[in-house]
Amino acid sequence: MQILRYETYKQNAVNTEKATQLMQRNLDEQVLEIIRAVQEHGDEAAFAYTKKFDKADLSSLLVSDEEWNIAFDKVKSEQPALFQALTEAAENIRQYQRRTKEEGFQFSPQPGIRLGQKITPLERVGVYVPGGKASYPSTVLMDVIPAVVAGVEQVVITTPPRPDGTIDPVVLTAAKIAGADQVFKIGGAQAVAALAYGTESLPKADKIVGPGNAFVARAKKWVFGDVAIDMIAGPSEICAFADNTVPPSYVAADLLSQAEHAEDAASICVTTDAAYAEKVQKEVERQIPLLERAAIIRESIQTNGKIIICEDEAQAIELINTIAPEHLQLMGNNAEEQVEKIKHAGAIFIGPYSSEPLGDYFAGPNHTLPTNGTARFSSPLGVYDFMKKSSTIHYSKERLLDYADTIITIAEAEGLTGHANAIRIRKENNDASS
Ligand SMILES: NC(=O)c1ccc[n+]([C@@H]2O[C@H](COP(=O)([O-])OP(=O)(O)OC[C@H]3O[C@@H](n4cnc5c(N)ncnc54)[C@H](O)[C@@H]3O)[C@@H](O)[C@H]2O)c1
Ligand SMILES: N[C@H](CO)Cc1c[nH]c[nH+]1
Ligand SMILES: [Zn+2]
Incomplete structure (x- = not known):
């Protein structure tokens, strides 16, 4: 894992951004071809790509009720500890998400005027659950539960099938615990x-x-506008800010926990202590071979793993806000005070015992988070992503007549005399009848 000084990292980041833009152009060509084929040929293209990329030759994309129930019963009876853990995690997620549910409001600024905001759940939502390099029952819980709490009528999951055409029974079990309506065997x-x-x-x-991976994230970007999307939640990222009060083994283990997601996951450690940077580096090297997914981790760490040495805390915080990481672990001595200074991060883990996987699986806040710097303007997935708002306006006759001339003045200034007329017709009707 490379150790860099702040200035070198900043310079490299500019070059990496240019290289990423080039790579994305190539990716776009492939993704757009897939999107067009599915748009034109529907299921036929869906089956063909599933065979090509997931090696599954399917006769139906939908998981049948029978298949779903068998998977659920099997996990419940054969893996009771896992079933219990998923149920407990689901309850934590439900509790957290209920708190994020916004209610509408109404108020009356004057007698005869009532203004408000009506909040309505979306009718039909598609939840993408990744499934290429790992299986993600936790993502099922994280993404379906807020939709259910919001009151979405139909929650549909898509996830890539395994080459034998099945879906991991644990994913199907989580889908039932979370309250999804249908599961489809399709990914990417x-x-x-x-x-x-x-x-x-x-x-x-x-x-x-x-x-999802880069194909999923890019496809979401391209279909946006024809359909709503939550955010670009791409390859996982972790940024750990640590000092010598934190065992380097904790920092290394947390960095590697995200590196194991995929080769393009990014793990960064920020510190102000050069000697400590070396200790973390050594720990990373020591731990990689001990992990099952060492090959993926090694590539991820070699390509995107960095330990960055900053001059002082202020420079470190400035750097973290520039990176706007998906996950930020504030692990050192000043963690509590540093939280206030963080402007951009998907989720902030505070203290050496708030290890990232706690948030991935159990604590309750969502693990679907903005990546690739988009935490500058995006939020964690939540109930609010599954609800939309309508304004409500009620004016009595008297109040409309009070303000008719004011409204007509603005409408005429815009040259929209039809607008002015809609108000005037009521005013004149009232003048004639009184
Ligand atoms: N941000 C989050 O909240 C979060 C949560 C879980 C996982 N993740 C990330 O999601 C990603 C999951 O990636 P994954 O690959 O394991 O699963 P995935 O389901 O996202 O992608 C698998 C699909 O990619 C498509 N694909 C693969 N190679 C292709 C190619 N050459 N051309 C076209 N399509 C291709 C296939 O259709 C396949 O079904 C990881 O990067 C992980 O870090 C993020
Ligand atoms: N860390 C991932 C989000 O970047 C979520 C996840 C699911 N399972 C394990 N981790
Ligand atoms: Zn994770």
């Missing part, structure tokens, strides 16, 4: 396209949420 850009435009098998969704 083709799943995003199928949810965006509908196919013979898949219903067209109003919104697509959920993380």
Whole structure:
């Protein structure tokens, strides 16, 4: 894992950004081809891409009730500890998400005037659950539960099948615990396209949420506008700010926990102590071979793993805010005070015992978080992503007449005499009758 000084990192970051833009252009060509094919050929293209990318030759994209129930019963009876853990995590997520549910409001600024905001759940939502390099029952809980809490009528999951055409029974079990309505065996850009435009098998969704690899993230970007999306939740990222009060083994283990997601995951440690940086580096090297997914981790750490040495805390905080990481662990002595200074991060883990996987699986806040710097303007997935707002306006006759001339003045200034007329017609009708 590379150790860099702040200035070197900043310079490299500019070059990396240019290289990323180039890579994305190539990716776009592939993703757009997939989207167009699914738009034009529906299920036929969906089956073909599933065979090509996931090696599964399917006769149906939908998981049948029978298949779903068998998977649920099997996990419940054969893996009771796991079933219990998922149920407990689901309850923590539910409790947290209920607190984020906004209610509408009404108020009356004057007698005869009532203004408000009505909040309505979305009708049909597609949840993308990644499934290429790992299986993500936790993502099922994280992304379906807020939709259910919001009151969404139909929650549909898409996830890539295994080569034998099945879906991990634990994913199906989590889908039932969370309250999903249907599960479809399809992943990648083709799943995003199928949810965006509908196919013979898949219903067209109003919104697509959920993380995924670069193909998924890019496809979501391309279908946005035809369908709503939550955010760009791409390859996982972790940034740990630590000092010598934190065992380097904790920092290394947390960094590697995210590196194991995929080769393009990014793990960064920020510190102001050069000697400590070396200790973390050594620990990373020591721990990698001990982990099952060492090959993925090694590539991720070699490509995107960095330990950055800053001059002081202020420079470190400035750097963290520039990176706007998906996960930020404030692990050192000043963690509590540093929280206030953080402007951009998807989730902030405070103190050496708030290890990132706690948030991935159990604590309650969502693990679907903005990545790739988008925490500057995006938030964690929540109930608010599954609800939309309508304004409500009521004026009595008397109040409209009070303000008729004011409204007509603005309408005429815009040259929109039809607007002015809609108000005037009521005023004149009233003048004639009185
Ligand atoms: N941000 C979050 O909240 C969060 C949560 C969980 C996982 N993740 C991230 O999601 C990602 C999951 O990636 P994954 O690959 O394991 O699963 P995935 O389901 O996102 O992607 C698998 C799909 O990618 C498509 N694909 C693979 N190679 C392709 C190619 N050459 N051309 C076109 N399509 C191709 C296939 O259709 C396949 O079904 C990881 O990067 C992980 O870090 C993020
Ligand atoms: N760390 C991932 C989000 O970046 C979420 C996850 C799911 N399972 C394990 N981790
Ligand atoms: Zn994770």
